[in-house]
Amino acid sequence: MSAKPFSSVWTRERRGGREQGLSRDQIVRAAVELLDAEGLDALSMRKLGARLGAGATSLYWHVANKDELIELVMDEVYATVVLPEAADWREATRVFAYGMRHAVFEHPWSASLIGVVPALGPNALTASDRLMGAFVRAGFEGIDVDYAMTAVVSYTLGATIPEVAFLSSLKATGKSMTELQAAVDPILMKMAADRPNLLERYRSYANEGFDPLVARRLAFEFGLTALLNGLGARLR
Amino acid sequence: MSAKPFSSVWTRERRGGREQGLSRDQIVRAAVELLDAEGLDALSMRKLGARLGAGATSLYWHVANKDELIELVMDEVYATVVLPEAADWREATRVFAYGMRHAVFEHPWSASLIGVVPALGPNALTASDRLMGAFVRAGFEGIDVDYAMTAVVSYTLGATIPEVAFLSSLKATGKSMTELQAAVDPILMKMAADRPNLLERYRSYANEGFDPLVARRLAFEFGLTALLNGLGARLR
DNA sequence: AGTCACCTCGAACAGTGTGCGAGTAGTCTC
DNA sequence: GAGACTACTCGCACACTGTTCGAGGTGACT
Incomplete structure (x- = not known):
């Protein structure tokens, strides 16, 4: 966690595409749900993937890494x-x-x-x-x-x-x-x-x-x- | 991390003994050094053990778990x-x-x-x-x-x-x-x-x-x- | 000499984030 | 319709994490 926070999510170009299947918004929403339900320690890429019916590493197409994901969920707050x-x-x-x-x-x-x-x-x-x-x-x-x-x-x-x-x-x-x-x-x-x-x-x-x-x-x-x-x- | 913070270190009886070899103070001091030098992510029980010329699991005699260790280093701050x-x-x-x-x-x-x-x-x-x-x-x-x-x-x-x-x-x-x-x-x-x-x-x-x-x-x-x-x- | 509390630590377990490369599926061009 | 290309998924593997357990050692006291 937190090795090179700049670049932040917000300083990167968002990946544009077809947005079939998983989407970034969907991921973030599921992450917030998971966090609300089970707390910060319970948020892992594997668990989050499972919750979305997807493989853990699929998330990495939509989100560069876990730190970025956390920036995204924070903005939801x-x-x-x-x-x-x-x-x-x-x-x-x-x-x-x-x-x-x-x-x-x-x-x-x-x-x-x-x-x-x-x-x-x-x-x-x-x-x-x-x-x-x-x-x-x-x-x-x-x-x-x-x-x-x-x-x-x-x-x-x-x-x-x-x-x-x-x-x-x-x-x-x-x-x-x-x-x-x-x-x-x-x-x-x-x-x-x-x-x-x-x-x-x-x-x-x-x-x-x-x-x-x-x-x-x-x-x-x-x-x-x-x-x-x-x-x-x-x-x- | 942070599953059951109460009991805190400060609410437990400290383990009394001969204090030969490793000591709690020594561990805490080394941990602070490590943290200052390399940051929070770099603090692992294995690294800390190595820095003290000891096995990682030896630390667990002096400190219940990592959360306790962190309470201790925080008090040093x-x-x-x-x-x-x-x-x-x-x-x-x-x-x-x-x-x-x-x-x-x-x-x-x-x-x-x-x-x-x-x-x-x-x-x-x-x-x-x-x-x-x-x-x-x-x-x-x-x-x-x-x-x-x-x-x-x-x-x-x-x-x-x-x-x-x-x-x-x-x-x-x-x-x-x-x-x-x-x-x-x-x-x-x-x-x-x-x-x-x-x-x-x-x-x-x-x-x-x-x-x-x-x-x-x-x-x-x-x-x-x-x-x-x-x-x-x-x-x- | 024997006992016992103190202390160390290797092995093992269940988990973590993430890079890589192979594979699939949908769309666009000719 | 064929081929190419992009978007996306995902299993495997790696290096690492905190922590439990149980076996061992070592010094002091009886």
């Missing part, structure tokens, strides 16, 4: 990001951020790919374009448009990736959240012993009823508004 | 994050954010791991504790301490991961930045044709001399101050 229509830039940005978050939640396997795989596909670009529009209309000028946009995307990714990664590895164990906490808490408590701030924090979690899942959600909101406020201040 | 001493919370937070950024830059392979692998190691926890201290002293109260901290970490990760991933995949191609731009620009231009905001942006890049590498750096600074301003406003 960007396709599911609901794009902002709102006029107000803050509202538009929120829609985008939550849309992105939602998209990754829907395709948990994308968490370990999303910052790492080049996002030059049509859907990724369209999403960028839309978000950028919001910042332009907001009144950001010059390179600040880029900066503001990057900030929002960065925050959204950085918040979402660990959250989704955690959730899907939790799911993989089969344990419930409370079971996990019961198992991990004592160890965490011991390790927090000589880390005063962490200790204090864990203590207060124990007092209040504390659901780390909703906490994460609220944390996302908190950070997003903080960031938007900070960006807004820049406008005046 | 957290070990290199320089921790803030400053009293001022803004300054402390900046030190942390740039420290984290720097750590990932020094170990580019960590970019595709850092949000995804559970960070429960001693070094990760110490770093958390320190950062948390800064927010506590700043005057954040209750759960807001967590939220503020999460926001900063999220932003930092989300900004750093794609940046480092891009740089190291650029390095893997052997091409220079300008060579790459020359190759990608025409395609990007074509794709931007019906995306007005992107088009406008690319045009203005072409006018000003535009180095995407320094731009990324400035973008990080821009977003970080915006976020800190937003968080600061919350304090009053």
